[in-house]
Amino acid sequence: MLIARPGWGPSKPRRIVVGIDGSADGRAAEIAARSLAGRLGCELVPVVGLDDDDIDLDLLRAEREDALLDPRDLAHAVVSVTSKDTLVLIGRRQTHDHRWGGSIAERVVYSARCSVLVVRHRARDAPELR
Numbered sequence: 001m002l003i004a005r006p007g008w009g010p011s012k013p014r015r016i017v018v019g020i021d022g023s024a025d026g027r028a029a030e031i032a033a034r035s036l037a038g039r040l041g042c043e044l045v046p047v048v049g050l051d052d053d054d055i056d057l058d059l060l061r062a063e064r065e066d067a068l069l070d071p072r073d074l075a076h077a078v079v080s081v082t083s084k085d086t087l088v089l090i091g092r093r094q095t096h097d098h099r100w101g102g103s104i105a106e107r108v109v110y111s112a113r114c115s116v117l118v119v120r121h122r123a124r125d126a127p128e129l130r
Contacts, residue, residue, distance in 0.1 A: 003116045013087035015043040019078040024121035025091025033089040049074030075107035086114040
């Protein structure tokens with residue numbers, strides 16, 4: 001799902017920021033972000049929020065040497081490196097907190113002043129919509 005802010009479309013983003021948390025949705029967002037950045041020829045900024053409880057830091061550090069490590073939670077970490085000419089990609093990981101603003105993606109959408117693409121990993125056995 002793309003949340004396009006005013007001005008979206010006439011030009012490419014200057015940079016693409018992707019939130020990485022090790023989840024299947026986060027991996028799908030990272031794959032899409034790396035592909036888009038390569039095709040558009042823009043800077044890619046992978047971000048890891050270190051204040052998330054269910055993140056495997058050793059795995060993320062080992063696999064992503066180019067990632068920006070931020071001591072805050074992922075939503076704050078991602079939003080802090082954005083500007084109006086940024087496109088954010090974030091996975092739509094479900095959380096246990098069902099209150100408004102409980103998911104990381106929701107918090108990024110409501111906090112970022114730039115366009116946000118929320119990515120959901122589709123399981124291989126999930127039915128395809130046509």
